[in-house]
Amino acid sequence: MIKQVRKLTAILAVSSLFFVASCGNDDNGGGSSDDDTIEVTELSGNLEEDLMLDPDIAYQLTGTYTVKSGVTLTIPAGTEITVDTDAGAGATDLYIVGEQGSTINVNGTSAEPVVMKSSNGEAGDWGGLVLLGEATTTEGVDAIAEVGGLIYGGTDDADSSGSISYLIMEGTGAQINSESQFNGLTLYAVGSGTTISHIAIINGADDGIEFFGGTVSASNIYLENLEDDAIDWTEGWNGTLSNTYVLHTLEGFSTALEADGVNGNPTIENFTAASTVGGVALQFKKESGATITGLSLSGYDTSLDFADDGAVANVQIEETDANPALSYFAAPTVEITDFAWATSNTSTDDYTILEGNITDTVTLDASVDYLLDGAYVVQDGGKLVIPAGTKITVSEGGTSVYIAVLQGGQIEINGTTDAPVVISSLSQSPGGWGGLTICGEATTTEGVDATAEVGGFIYGGTADDDNSGIIENLVIIGTGAQINSESQYNGISFYAVGSGTTVNNIAVINGADDGVEFFGGSVNATNLYLENNEDDAVDWTEGWNGTVTDTYVSHTVAGFSTAVEADGVNENPSLVNFTAVSSVDGTALQFKKESGATITNIYLEGYTTDIEFANDGDPANVQVDDNDSDAADYDAGTPVDVSGWTWKDATL
Numbered sequence: 001m002i003k004q005v006r007k008l009t010a011i012l013a014v015s016s017l018f019f020v021a022s023c024g025n026d027d028n029g030g031g032s033s034d035d036d037t038i039e040v041t042e043l044s045g046n047l048e049e050d051l052m053l054d055p056d057i058a059y060q061l062t063g064t065y066t067v068k069s070g071v072t073l074t075i076p077a078g079t080e081i082t083v084d085t086d087a088g089a090g091a092t093d094l095y096i097v098g099e100q101g102s103t104i105n106v107n108g109t110s111a112e113p114v115v116m117k118s119s120n121g122e123a124g125d126w127g128g129l130v131l132l133g134e135a136t137t138t139e140g141v142d143a144i145a146e147v148g149g150l151i152y153g154g155t156d157d158a159d160s161s162g163s164i165s166y167l168i169m170e171g172t173g174a175q176i177n178s179e180s181q182f183n184g185l186t187l188y189a190v191g192s193g194t195t196i197s198h199i200a201i202i203n204g205a206d207d208g209i210e211f212f213g214g215t216v217s218a219s220n221i222y223l224e225n226l227e228d229d230a231i232d233w234t235e236g237w238n239g240t241l242s243n244t245y246v247l248h249t250l251e252g253f254s255t256a257l258e259a260d261g262v263n264g265n266p267t268i269e270n271f272t273a274a275s276t277v278g279g280v281a282l283q284f285k286k287e288s289g290a291t292i293t294g295l296s297l298s299g300y301d302t303s304l305d306f307a308d309d310g311a312v313a314n315v316q317i318e319e320t321d322a323n324p325a326l327s328y329f330a331a332p333t334v335e336i337t338d339f340a341w342a343t344s345n346t347s348t349d350d351y352t353i354l355e356g357n358i359t360d361t362v363t364l365d366a367s368v369d370y371l372l373d374g375a376y377v378v379q380d381g382g383k384l385v386i387p388a389g390t391k392i393t394v395s396e397g398g399t400s401v402y403i404a405v406l407q408g409g410q411i412e413i414n415g416t417t418d419a420p421v422v423i424s425s426l427s428q429s430p431g432g433w434g435g436l437t438i439c440g441e442a443t444t445t446e447g448v449d450a451t452a453e454v455g456g457f458i459y460g461g462t463a464d465d466d467n468s469g470i471i472e473n474l475v476i477i478g479t480g481a482q483i484n485s486e487s488q489y490n491g492i493s494f495y496a497v498g499s500g501t502t503v504n505n506i507a508v509i510n511g512a513d514d515g516v517e518f519f520g521g522s523v524n525a526t527n528l529y530l531e532n533n534e535d536d537a538v539d540w541t542e543g544w545n546g547t548v549t550d551t552y553v554s555h556t557v558a559g560f561s562t563a564v565e566a567d568g569v570n571e572n573p574s575l576v577n578f579t580a581v582s583s584v585d586g587t588a589l590q591f592k593k594e595s596g597a598t599i600t601n602i603y604l605e606g607y608t609t610d611i612e613f614a615n616d617g618d619p620a621n622v623q624v625d626d627n628d629s630d631a632a633d634y635d636a637g638t639p640v641d642v643s644g645w646t647w648k649d650a651t652l
Contacts, residue, residue, distance in 0.1 A: 007526050023232065039306035040399070042537035043081065043096075044089075044461025047071055051248050053353075055112070056078045061094055061126070062087035064148070070100030078112035084170065086118050092147075095127030095182060098161055099417075100134050100151060108166025108198070110341040118171035123227055124205030127182030128172035133190035134159040137213025137235040139261055145178040145188050145212070152188035158214040159191025166198045170344050172204030175229065176431040181206035184226070190216040192239065200342035207258075208246075211237035212365075215322040224337040225250045230273070231259040234288075238264035245334045246273035247652070248299075249426060256281045256300075259288035270294035272334040274427035276651050280305050282315075289314025292322075294333035298510065300427050311436045313528070328593040329532065329557045331512065332429045336396060354392065356407070358382040366390045372401055372423065372433070380408030388473070389419035391652050395435045396425045398433045398481040402434030402489060404455060405468055407441050415473025417505070420647040424477035428651075430534055431512030434489035436478035440497035441466040444520025445569055452495050452519070453487040460496035464522045473505040475650045478536065480512030488513035489535065497523040501545065508533060514565075515553075516571075518544035526550055529648040532557045536565040537580070539596075545571035552640045553580035555606075565606075570621050575599045579640040582606035586635070589622075590614055598620025603637035610634040 004134035021338060044063035053059065055078035062084045069517040075081075083094050096116075098104040108114035118125030130147065134154030137143060143153040148568045164185075170408035172184040196218040201208040208223035213235035221244040223230040230253075246542040256273035268290050273281055274297075281300040282288075285307045295317055296409065297303050304324040306312060315322035353427055353549045355423040357375035359382045364370065366389040367471045378384045384405070386392075395401055396486055403423075413422040425432040435456060441461030444450060449459040458571035471492075479491045492510030496519060510516035520542035530537035537553040537560075553563040563580035576599055580588050581604075588607040591597075592614045604610050611629055624632035642648065 012319065018275050023496065027639050041262065044290030047073055052076065052508060055081050057523075058082070058279050060087070061085040063089045063155045064093050067098040067102040067104055068094075069099045072103040072105065074105045074107065074375045075330070076107050076116050076198045077112050077114065077166070078107045080228060081116045083116070083118040083218060083540070085125050091124060091126055091448065092176050092182065094174065095130055097130040097148065097150065100132045100154070103121060103160070103162040104163045104164070105162045106133065106167045110166060110198070112333070113166040113168050113341055115560070116167070118170045121171050121203065122446070123171060123203050124173045124175055125171040127174045128169055128184045128186060128204070129184045130188065131190050131194070132188045133161050133187045133194065133214055133216070135214040135216070137189040137190035137236055137421065139213065143189070145637040147176060147182055147186065153213065154189065155192055158193045159192030161190050163195040164197070164199065165195065166341065170200070170202045170593065171204070172201065173207070175205060181228070183207040183210045183232070183442045186212070187214060187216055190211045191215040192216060198341070200539045207232040211239070213237055215239050218240070218594060220338070221245070223247070226253060227386045228254045230255070232259075233266065234260040236262050236264035240265050240267040240269065241271070242269040242634045243334050243338070245336055246278060247336070247426060248273070248275040249276055251277040252280055252453050255279070255283045258283045258285070259290060260285040260401050261288055263287050264313045268295075271332040272332045273300070274428075274429055275299035275430060275644075276426060283307055284310050284315055286310060287314060289434060290316075290408045292317045294330050296330045296332045296429070297328040298443040327556060331431060332427065336427055351393070352587065358384050359507060359623070361385065363387070364390050366419070369393070372403065373397070374401060376403045377407035378405040378411060378414035380406055383412065383469070384408045386414065386421050387413045387566040388414055388416045392423045393652055394423060394425045394478065395427070396432035396478070398431070398484055399434055399489065401481070402455075403456060404437040405439065405499055407458060410469035411438065411471065412469050413471045413474050415505070415647070417647045420473040420475050420505070420650045422475045422477075422650050423650055424475070424652050426652065428477045430478060430510050432478040433624045435476060435491045435511070437489070437493040437495065438497050438501070439495045440468050440501070440521055440523070442496045442521040442523070443543070444496045446520065450496070454483065454489050457495065459622040460520065461496065465496055465500045468497050470500065471504070471633070472501040473647050475507045475509070475648060477509045478649070479508065480514070483514065488535070490514040490517045490539070492516045493519065494521055494523055497521040499523060502546050505645070505647055507531070514539040518546065521542055522546050524548070526553070527645065529642060529645060530554070533560065535561045539564045539565045539572060541567040543569050543571040545573050547574040547576060548578070549576040550640050551575065551578045552642045555580070555582040555584055555586060558584040558586070560586055562586070564588045565592070567592040568595055570594050570596035573597050575602070577601045577640050579603045580607070588614050591617050591622055594621060595619060597623075599624045600639045601625065602634055603634070603639045
């Protein structure tokens with residue numbers, strides 16, 4: 001089943017409003033309507049008396065709205081403020097600011113967040129929300145801000161500028177000049193008495209949140225596609241940032257985190273950043289630093305950049321000096337699903353949803369944006385055809401999101417080297433979804449009509465030449481959803497798949513369990529690229545007896561299981577041209593019980609243990625270049641050359 005829907009972020013998921021002329025003034029947002037339309041009230045000028053907005057009124061920001069010292073602005077749950085980019089004011093004059101001594105309370109909830117967005121949703125349309133506090137900053141007392149000539153800074157580190165909760169902002173980052181810009185949320189010397197939690201800032205032309213000194217802390221922050229830095233601080237900020245998720249899917253951003261100036265040693269707890277477009281994750285300038293725990297980075301070209309050769313010891317990550325040579329790739333410490341109140345994790349494009357059952361032939365279209373949003377199951381007699389160049393975004397729904405091909409069904413993935421098929425979550429983080437499972441009718445030691453550990457699927461028969469289809473030039477990212485401690489999905493699970501099935505040019509990257517696992521069957525595969533799968537890169541059991549030719553395994557993240565794990569009886573499968581390289585030690589090959597294989601041309605590099613027989617199996621069961629495995633030379637082979645495998649680098 002394919003279902004057409006519009007996937008919208010919460011920022012855009014607001015009701016259409018029928019506007020009438022404003023009856024407010026520059027000082028407040030009150031007013032009522034005598035008809036069935038919703039009144040529009042303009043926000044601009046100075047607020048000099050306490051005011052509570054009304055969530056039933058449509059507000060338009062038409063100029064700078066300044067909350068004066070001693071005045072409180074309260075914004076209730078469900079309030080929507082649209083920034084009117086056609087009102088005549090320039091982008092740099094469209095912002096909300098709380099002066100020193102003022103209070104702004106944004107009282108959104110998860111069910112009814114407060115939304116502030118520009119009328120056309122473009123990055124740089126307006127200046128966001130600015131708070132001016134009286135806490136300390138290296139700029140001293142009564143410093144002048146780079147935006148608006150605003151005054152900030154004092155000596156009261158416990159200063160309170162109010163409370164901001166469940167706020168969504170879009171289209172911020174107005175540009176003053178090449179050196180000065182507005183951000184989404186700008187915090188000038190804001191004190192620790194201020195509460196900031198559950199903030200989402202999306203599609204800004206500059207930073208998401210920037211701290212200019214101060215002691216304020218912030219928690220539960222979602223930042224998507226900010227064109228400069230997602231988080232930025234300077235002037236000695238020393239608060240705590242906890243539970244942050246940064247997503248980059250557009251090229252050209254600066255960093256997920258930029259720090260500058262002296263080291264106030266702020267604390268960063270549970271910071272997850274994911275990029276589908278490379279880039280730099282964390283940048284520290286001058287002598288800036290931080291204490292970081294719970295760091296998870298994925299998809300960046302550079303994890304840590306010390307732009308001015310600052311001391312790496314200024315940045316402590318898990319109680320250890322920062323190491324720019326490490327990727328800091330790890331399972332997310334913050335899940336994107338924690339921010340369901342703010343975003344669908346797919347942006348605002350039209351998606352065609354893939355879920356349900358396929359009972360006849362369904363052919364996808366490479367020009368269509370697809371979202372795999374549940375179980376997509378090819379039933380007996382059905383066929384799923386995926387053309388070259390198709391890209392399928394995956395909702396990170398864990399074990400509820402996967403593609404399965406049942407006995408009697410077929411899948412044709414017709415990628416090419418120039419236009420591979422990509423199936424990936426946006427974050428590319430391990431364990432986000434269940435991968436591809438294929439159930440065939442070849443033999444397995446579990447017998448006929450066995451039950452798989454995932455999905456309760458039926459597999460196994462007597463037709464070793466069974467044909468489940470064609471899989472060519474496929475890149476799968478972020479799989480390995482965990483059912484329980486004993487059962488997990490893999491990148492691709494081959495359950496009793498027969499030799500009539502074609503498997504060629506497959507990349508499985510960032511899986512929380514195995515890359516590929518064979519449960520019996522006789523299927524063969526060529527050109528496998530398996531990178532940073534947290535359990536085994538290649539796993540087989542139940543008497544699989546096929547051949548895998550030209551395999552490259554890369555391990556750069558510690559804690560994986562093995563490059564190869566084999567279990568059960570020995571049906572003597574073949575590995576031809578097998579290369580595995582680790583920069584983090586570990587075990588390369590593990591054979592359990594009486595399992596074995598014939599291996600030709602093996603090259604292992606960087607592993608602490610080349611081969612292990614976990615149950616005291618016979619080394620003669622594993623033949624390596626015509627030698628028993630205990631007499632083999634594991635680094636004498638010719639490495640598989642993947643320099644021409646450009647298809648493996650494809651992303652969404």
